[in-house]
Amino acid sequence: MVASNGKLTSRDVARLAGVSQATVSRVLQNSPLVQPATRQAVLDAIAQSGYAPNAAARWMRTRRTGIIALVVANLAVNPLYPAMLQLLSTALRKRGMSASVYEEEDFSESTMRGIVEGGVDGVITTTAMESSLPFLERIADQVPVILLHRTVSSKAFDQFSSDNHASGASVASFFAKNGRKKIGLISGYNLPSTLREREEGFAAELARRGLQLKECAIARVPKFSYATGAEAAREIMMAHDVNAIFGVNDIVAIGALDGVRSKGLAVPDDVWVVGHDDVPMAAWDCINLTTVAQSREAMVDAAVARLCARLDDQDLRPKRVVLPHEFIVRGSAG
Numbered sequence: 534m535v536a537s538n539g540k541l542t543s544r545d546v547a548r549l550a551g552v553s554q555a556t557v558s559r560v561l562q563n564s565p566l567v568q569p570a571t572r573q574a575v576l577d578a579i580a581q582s583g584y585a586p587n588a589a590a591r592w593m594r595t596r597r598t599g600i601i602a603l604v605v606a607n608l609a610v611n612p613l614y615p616a617m618l619q620l621l622s623t624a625l626r627k628r629g630m631s632a633s634v635y636e637e638e639d640f641s642e643s644t645m646r647g648i649v650e651g652g653v654d655g656v657i658t659t660t661a662m663e664s665s666l667p668f669l670e671r672i673a674d675q676v677p678v679i680l681l682h683r684t685v686s687s688k689a690f691d692q693f694s695s696d697n698h699a700s701g702a703s704v705a706s707f708f709a710k711n712g713r714k715k716i717g718l719i720s721g722y723n724l725p726s727t728l729r730e731r732e733e734g735f736a737a738e739l740a741r742r743g744l745q746l747k748e749c750a751i752a753r754v755p756k757f758s759y760a761t762g763a764e765a766a767r768e769i770m771m772a773h774d775v776n777a778i779f780g781v782n783d784i785v786a787i788g789a790l791d792g793v794r795s796k797g798l799a800v801p802d803d804v805w806v807v808g809h810d811d812v813p814m815a816a817w818d819c820i821n822l823t824t825v826a827q828s829r830e831a832m833v834d835a836a837v838a839r840l841c842a843r844l845d846d847q848d849l850r851p852k853r854v855v856l857p858h859e860f861i862v863r864g865s866a867g
Contacts, residue, residue: 557575600653603635610784661685682832709744716775717751750775763791766789779809821863825861
């Protein structure tokens with residue numbers, strides 16, 4: 534029954550219990566999908582064989598694996614998410630935990646099952662949408678769930694975000710104070726909370742200052758990327774004479790820089806461009822993008838600290854934390 538190297542494996546336990554290796558993994562991960570009789574057979578086999586690898590030993594001692602599921606999106610497209618993932622992984626390591634990464638724009642049944650069966654102690658998701666609430670609630674029945682960056686209307690979760698409404702308003706205020714009155718907007722459809730709030734804050738502040746955001750000066754992209762940002766800027770300039778464009782995130786704003794230039798205009802002499810998020814490349818000399826920075830490190834630290842507290846006390850009342858933004862003026866505007 535023992536492996537060739539003399540060490541017991543989960544396959545050995547599975548053979549002894551008369552189940553699959555996957556079932557042994559689910560038992561070690563405390564999955565609710567295992568029938569009680571099967572679970573007991575596996576636990577008996579573990580006790581009989583003496584099987585206790587490090588992860589299993591920790592689980593049997595503490596009922597924790599030390600693994601946190603991190604749900605992010607668009608790692609290959611939006612530099613914001615790799616930056617957040619790095620901060621999250623570092624914050625977890627400092628607390629003796631590790632990350633299991635799931636890349637998903639919106640939750641699906643398969644993702645939900647993967648997380649529940651993955652033996653994680655908790656979940657931090659940066660991609661929550663209203664449509665994902667049923668899945669989030671089902672996961673939260675098993676392990677603590679923290680919402681970071683994006684938020685939802687439910688009060689059942691701890692939620693940590695930037696003040697996106699105020700940051701969108703700050704872009705409108707910046708344009709208005711500097712005499713930029715012919716304004717364009719690059720946004721999208723079915724927006725998550727972050728982008729929806731930025732657009733709402735931007736439009737409300739323009740209206741408060743007596744400036745009109747014309748419908749023909751709004752370009753909505755099917756997905757957020759450099760290419761769609763560039764095309765959106767060209768679309769806006771063909772339909773309307775603008776001297777300032779706000780991209781609701783940096784990746785479309787960076788595309789807009791080249792979209793403006795492709796029409797024979799100069800940034801910032803002819804058109805100002807402002808983004809949002811302050812992704813690492815926004816500060817590169819070849820981009821030099823004026824943008825709004827979220828309090829990423831503070832947001833991540835607060836979310837991870839809350840997850841640790843909730844692991845120790847799951848009866849904590851959920852809280853919502855909104856952190857301030859910083860307006861950063863670079864060469865694309867100002």
